[in-house]
Amino acid sequence: MKPFSLARPRDFAGAGKLAKDRRFRLPVIKAGGMDVVDHLKEGLIEPDLLIDVLRIDDQPEIREADGAFHIHANATLANIAASRSIARRAPVVAQCCASAATPQVRNVATAAGNLLQRPRCWYYRNSQFDCLKKGGHRCFAFDGENAYHAIFGDGPCHIVHPSNLAIGLSVCNASVRLTGSDRDAVSLADLFHMPDRGLLSEHNLKTGEVVTEIHFEPRSTSAFYAIKHKQSFDWPLVAAAAALELDGDRIESATVTAGAVAPVPWALPHVGEALVGVSLDDDTALRRACATSTRDARPMSDNEYKVRLLPVAIRRAILKAAGREVMS
Numbered sequence: 001m002k003p004f005s006l007a008r009p010r011d012f013a014g015a016g017k018l019a020k021d022r023r024f025r026l027p028v029i030k031a032g033g034m035d036v037v038d039h040l041k042e043g044l045i046e047p048d049l050l051i052d053v054l055r056i057d058d059q060p061e062i063r064e065a066d067g068a069f070h071i072h073a074n075a076t077l078a079n080i081a082a083s084r085s086i087a088r089r090a091p092v093v094a095q096c097c098a099s100a101a102t103p104q105v106r107n108v109a110t111a112a113g114n115l116l117q118r119p120r121c122w123y124y125r126n127s128q129f130d131c132l133k134k135g136g137h138r139c140f141a142f143d144g145e146n147a148y149h150a151i152f153g154d155g156p157c158h159i160v161h162p163s164n165l166a167i168g169l170s171v172c173n174a175s176v177r178l179t180g181s182d183r184d185a186v187s188l189a190d191l192f193h194m195p196d197r198g199l200l201s202e203h204n205l206k207t208g209e210v211v212t213e214i215h216f217e218p219r220s221t222s223a224f225y226a227i228k229h230k231q232s233f234d235w236p237l238v239a240a241a242a243a244l245e246l247d248g249d250r251i252e253s254a255t256v257t258a259g260a261v262a263p264v265p266w267a268l269p270h271v272g273e274a275l276v277g278v279s280l281d282d283d284t285a286l287r288r289a290c291a292t293s294t295r296d297a298r299p300m301s302d303n304e305y306k307v308r309l310l311p312v313a314i315r316r317a318i319l320k321a322a323g324r325e326v327m328s
């Protein structure tokens, strides 16, 4: 590992200034460091400046104001999952945090770091594969081992978006507050981009922009459901977030997003439309609406199983949101 300087700015504005300081070739922001330190150890990045923002605690970790939740960029996944208020008023957000990683990771991992962690593609994570995402000329997953890759999107990179928190927030009209540029905020929907809009990064932050807070609206009838190899610590094979408006047992409106199936949180507005008017007691209609989730799927050689899992995860997220039994 090459030597680098370490800076501990007092606030996020200071971090933003350092991130665009031209004296440095590659300044990198570190929060909990779970992903950044992995990158350093694997030789995937060689910063000359590490900007440690973890000690910045200029706001409470979690607050409610103007009918919305405001989470500090450095709030840990553990504390978001443990917030009674979030669990009651936006259960999908508490659940997606509780479902991520292990207790040890959740105690350290921050909200902003979770949103902005890099993809898990094993070719990307291995310094010996110079793939498209690292400036190379080919995607090794496309005709290689792609069991954990995308079933949606046209490439040319086939990663799946890695953040549980982004999937949960995506059904809560979330936005991210910023410092370091001429804009104050960006909606969660505009935070990430597909690979055809840029391969070297997954988000739309400009150089020097730093996340200070995340805002989202309550969704009291909502849930997150992940299907994993090992429930204890794996990233999801497939995940779903659902937020419902119910009239008795009937769905009046539904917002559904799929996770671990596309390079960005994969919004499924047509599934929401198909769910309108469906009674939760009519399981045939519920399954039919959830099955529409895969109509545009284009699996690769090893991940056709995700096409079968996705409607299951969505149905279970819907039933969980409504407080129903899910394991059938």
Ligand SMILES: Cc1cc2nc3c(=O)[nH]c(=O)nc-3n(C[C@H](O)[C@H](O)[C@H](O)COP(=O)(O)OP(=O)(O)OC[C@H]3O[C@@H](n4cnc5c(N)ncnc54)[C@H](O)[C@@H]3O)c2cc1C
Binding pocket: 028, 029, 030, 031, 032, 033, 034, 035, 036, 037, 053, 073, 099, 100, 101, 102, 105, 108, 109, 110, 111, 112, 113, 114, 115, 116, 117, 118, 162, 163, 164, 165, 209, 210, 211, 212, 233, 234, 235, 236
């Ligand atoms: C065994 C294991 C299992 C895991 N399972 C899951 C899982 O199931 N679901 C899941 O979502 N995650 C999972 N993770 C990933 C883990 O949750 C993330 O690595 C972690 O959330 C990253 O947060 P951090 O604070 O450590 O970020 P860091 O590693 O410090 O930073 C990550 C990225 O965010 C950027 N960044 C951080 N803060 C800011 C800011 N304020 N403004 C701008 N940029 C910023 C950094 O520059 C970096 O690019 C798992 C990790 C492990 C080790």
Ligand code: SF4
Binding pocket: 119, 121, 122, 123, 124, 131, 132, 133, 134, 138, 139, 140, 141, 142, 149, 156, 157, 158, 159
């Ligand atoms: S999926 Fe993306 S990150 Fe993985 S090998 Fe292909 S180009 Fe690289």
